[in-house]
Amino acid sequence: MNRLPVYRLLGRLPGKVGARYRRKFLRKTAPARFEAALHRTRGKTCIDLGAHLGVYTRKMARTAGRVVAFEPDPWTVAALVRNTANLDNVVIENRAAGTANGCVTLFRHPGFADDPARYSVSSTVVPAKTNVVRGGG
Numbered sequence: 130m131n132r133l134p135v136y137r138l139l140g141r142l143p144g145k146v147g148a149r150y151r152r153k154f155l156r157k158t159a160p161a162r163f164e165a166a167l168h169r170t171r172g173k174t175c176i177d178l179g180a181h182l183g184v185y186t187r188k189m190a191r192t193a194g195r196v197v198a199f200e201p202d203p204w205t206v207a208a209l210v211r212n213t214a215n216l217d218n219v220v221i222e223n224r225a226a227g228t229a230n231g232c233v234t235l236f237r238h239p240g241f242a243d244d245p246a247r248y249s250v251s252s253t254v255v256p257a258k259t260n261v262v263r264g265g266g
Contacts, residue, residue: 133157167192178226181205181250183212183219190216201225201235202252204245225254236261 136157139150167188175189180198182205189196190213198213199222200206206223213219225233236255238248239262251260 163188176226180209180221183209186213186219187216190219194218195220197222199224199226201233201254202237202249204241205249205252208246208249234263236263238262 133154136150136154140147140154142150163185170189170193172194174195174197175193177183177186177189177196177198180186180200183198186196186198186209196216196219198209198219200209201224203223206221209221213221227233233254234256236253236258238251238260241248241252251258253261256263
């Protein structure tokens with residue numbers, strides 16, 4: 130059953146209930162909206178902020194003229210480099226993107242050292258995130 134019309138309608142409700150259904154609607158429609166956006170990138174430069182392992186970097190590289198992938202976590206960058214090695218139009222920046230020059234602290238999941246492949250997705254430069262610690266492994 131296609132629930133999108135229901136989510137769209139319930140998303141108009143006020144407060145937390147409406148917000149919940151707006152999030153559901155956006156989550157369900159995000160893949161199609163991303164694919165549609167890719168068609169508008171032909172020959173242009175795309176920027177992937179927090180590229181992680183490169184899933185979206187690789188998708189953008191299919192149509193974009195150039196993809197600049199930012200990833201602040203050194204462990205993840207090494208995997209990103211391997212995952213995009215065959216793509217000539219990808220530039221990887223081992224840094225966080227921001228509005229000002231400076232240094233940031235990398236926060237990782239406490240289990241990162243035990244299983245980096247699993248917990249690298251939690252790495253962040255946002256200290257308020259609840260599932261990370263400074264250095265984190």
